[in-house]
Amino acid sequence: MITIVDPGVRTTVQDLGRAGTMAMAMPPAGALDQFANRIANALVGNGPKAATLETALTGLTLTTDTDCTVAVTGADVDVLVDGVTHPTWTALWLPAGSELRIGEIRGGAHSYIAFAGGIDVPVVMGSRATDLRSGVGGLGGRALRSKDMLRIGQRTRAVEEGRHLPMRLRPALSASEEIRVVLGVGAHRLNPESLRALTEREFRLAPDADRVSCSLVGETLEIAEPEDPEDTRRPDEVPLAFPLGAVTVTGGAPTCLLRDAVPGRGALAVGTVITPDLDLLAQVKAPDEVRFTAVDIDSALRLRTEHSDFVRTAIRAIA
Structure with a gap:
């Protein structure tokens, strides 16, 4: 015991x-x-x-x-x-x-x-x-x-x-991490300036991070008006499930959903952190900084495969 x-x-x-x-x-x-x-x-x-x-x-x-x-x-x-x-x-x-x-x-x-x-x-x-x-x-x-x-x-x-x-x-721990994301269907609802800010500016981890999510502090992200004048729904009314690693925007700030989060509504999902970088995100604490970099889905799948190979290599190298 x-x-x-x-x-x-x-x-x-x-x-x-x-x-x-x-x-x-x-x-x-x-x-x-x-x-x-x-x-x-x-x-x-x-x-x-x-x-x-x-x-x-x-x-x-x-x-x-x-x-x-x-x-x-x-x-x-x-x-x-x-x-x-x-x-x-x-x-x-x-x-x-x-x-x-x-x-x-x-x-x-x-x-x-x-x-x-x-x-x-x-x-x-x-x-x-x-x-x-x-x-x-x-x-x-x-x-x-x-x-x-x-x-x-x-x-x-x-x-x-x-x-x-x-x-x-061994992973190199840093107070400033690059986190790669695949932009999602909700990204188009950010205005152009905010979409650029999401992938070009640094955000600080807020101190209220837990196992459900980590909130980020930085430039305010603004949601654009829908192109269809008949689309009067707010972003949180669009019935899209949030996957593990989803990057959502509510109140102008991005939040990353972690392993204790469940599918839900109430925020605009603009992207998803790729699988290997969830480990990097786990080792970020306030007031460390993160910077999002957009990758396409093919790159994300390739990076996931490379990461799986790396894990197997690391286990074999233990001596």
Whole structure:
């Protein structure tokens, strides 16, 4: 068992999420940074579907009553075992009775802590992921609290301490990220100046970001009047579902919908963040900046394939 001493800002149980549930208004949930989550599991010998802990920013402290192997990936943070600093993106030995703490954060926003054997919580709709909005999955569908106890599953194979992801394959964390988007059918409702601003100006992440969405602050985006004078519907009255990664505009500001968001209405959807860049977006925190770059659908599909190949390469390179 592991015991949560201090859950920090927000710690949840996550895995790769629920596939095919959006049609039932159930968000996929799962790790915001899928790459970091998969590498954490690979470092400790878990399969890709094992559950990990996702912690936002800093502050998580836990103890264990059994010897285990752990790995911390994602954000650039201090990892301390009984006060001694250890590297991220590396398999670590955590002796029974020791304390693991996620300390000072230097870059990024979310860390992933994998334990050999995974976090053993009930599977709900094919996943152990926590969906905070609906209260499903994880430990009671909620963020972890002080004194919570979690069972570690049976490890499938032993791994050596010191296994690590080579530096050349680790993501470069930056306070200014380029996020690629495919512009959608709603983009034409922005006036020309605002459409240019969307892809040419930088926006700062607002401090209210969570697992549902992240709001951005910058130049006000204005919605143009419809070309058809008989089209009196507001943008939020057009019945279009929002996919994962949708970039919506409401109140003149763009918002990116993340893994705990559900299809809905009430904003103008102007584009969608491509799959690989959702991992980049997961590691942005206020007041970091993002800049959107438009790509076409063919480029987005090619970039998704290249990213999948890169993930497989990274897992094979762990040594």
